Amino acid sequence: MMTGYLLVVYVHLLAAVLWVGYILFWALILRRPSRGLDALRSAIFIRLLHRTPWPPTSLPVPYRVRFPGLGWGALAVLGATGLFMLYAQGGIAQRPIARELLFSPYGRTLSVKLIMVVALAACQLVLIKKPTQRWAHLGLIATVFIIALSALLARGG
Amino acid sequence: MDWYLLSVVLHLLAAFFWLGHMFFWSLVVGPITKRFDPPDAGRWLRQTSMRYGGLGWPALIILIGTGAIMLMYRGVTMEQFISGQFFLTPSGRGLGMKFVLVAWMILYQLVVGHKPAPRLIYVNMAAALVIVGISMLLLRAPHVFGPHGIGLP
Numbered sequence: 001m002m003t004g005y006l007l008v009v010y011v012h013l014l015a016a017v018l019w020v021g022y023i024l025f026w027a028l029i030l031r032r033p034s035r036g037l038d039a040l041r042s043a044i045f046i047r048l049l050h051r052t053p054w055p056p057t058s059l060p061v062p063y064r065v066r067f068p069g070l071g072w073g074a075l076a077v078l079g080a081t082g083l084f085m086l087y088a089q090g091g092i093a094q095r096p097i098a099r100e101l102l103f104s105p106y107g108r109t110l111s112v113k114l115i116m117v118v119a120l121a122a123c124q125l126v127l128i129k130k131p132t133q134r135w136a137h138l139g140l141i142a143t144v145f146i147i148a149l150s151a152l153l154a155r156g157g
Numbered sequence: 158m159d160w161y162l163l164s165v166v167l168h169l170l171a172a173f174f175w176l177g178h179m180f181f182w183s184l185v186v187g188p189i190t191k192r193f194d195p196p197d198a199g200r201w202l203r204q205t206s207m208r209y210g211g212l213g214w215p216a217l218i219i220l221i222g223t224g225a226i227m228l229m230y231r232g233v234t235m236e237q238f239i240s241g242q243f244f245l246t247p248s249g250r251g252l253g254m255k256f257v258l259v260a261w262m263i264l265y266q267l268v269v270g271h272k273p274a275p276r277l278i279y280v281n282m283a284a285a286l287v288i289v290g291i292s293m294l295l296l297r298a299p300h301v302f303g304p305h306g307i308g309l310p
Contacts, residue, residue: 006297013289020173021181070185147173148166154296155162 005088012081016147019074023143026127026136071124079117086110106156113149116142161230168223172292175216176285183278213266220259228252248299255291258284 123139228238237243244253265274265281274281294301 002298006293009293009297010290013293014286017173017176017180017289020177021179021185022177024174024178025181025186144170147169151162151165151169155165
């Protein structure tokens with residue numbers, strides 16, 4: 001059981017590393033369209049970039065890059081492993097979850113983390129529909145907060 | 158102000174951003190840009206990667222600095238460290254393994270740095286994966302580095 005739990009924690013960490021790389025990529029890459037093109041054209045280019053099948057010959061060369069399912073995939077792995085870790089720690093199964101989330105320091109930190117995770121998923125949703133530097137930066141800020149909150153939780157809240 | 162907690166947060170942020178950038182560009186963006194035709198087409202993306210490859214040194218400095226603060230807060234003294242006494246404990250053994258791999262990553266950063274290294278980058282990433290694993294074990298299950306675990310006898 002312990003080995004399985006540690007393996008899940010490890011997968012959670014690796015998915016988080018990949019997610020940070022993904023959101024950092026968008027935050028960096030969107031600098032170029034934001035500077036070189038007007039907002040509408042850059043949004044159209046990057047939107048096409050997600051929609052066009054490979055090879056996307058209708059796009060300017062620098063924008064021909066797609067990561068189908070990677071962002072959502074990493075988030076799904078993070079969610080599933082995170083829920084398993086909560087379950088294994090007895091956070092869901094053995095305690096009244098609402099009371100725990102409202103009244104204990106650990107629960108309050110966890111609640112804020114879960115809210116930030118929902119905000120991150122919202123950023124990801126908007127980033128796919130309308131990729132702009134602002135949404136990539138918001139996703140990056142949410143990621144920073146989630147990592148900080150995770151450090152707090154690892155210390156017991 | 159809880160300086161220990163601040164160090165942990167900074168340590169984690171530096172590790173996640175550095176490794177995230179390294180893994181994502183090497184495993185995802187790199188192979189995609191290699192498929193570009195003509196090959197020059199991926200140059201812009203690779204140039205962007207190289208420009209931000211400079212993440213390595215600042216991240217290493219933060220990791221070493223915050224790591225030292227965390228050790229100090231956990232009661233590890235310089236004498237224990239230099240005499241090797243610290244490395245006889247289970248946590249010390251695990252940390253010793255981590256230090257060897259960190260030394261490799263510093264060497265890689267010194268010798269290779271931003272230059273393309275098609276094979277060595279994977280060795281570097283493997284070292285990073287083991288470091289993440291050791292760090293997790295040090296926090297969650299330090300006993301595995303004991304005499305009956307995976308530590309040195």
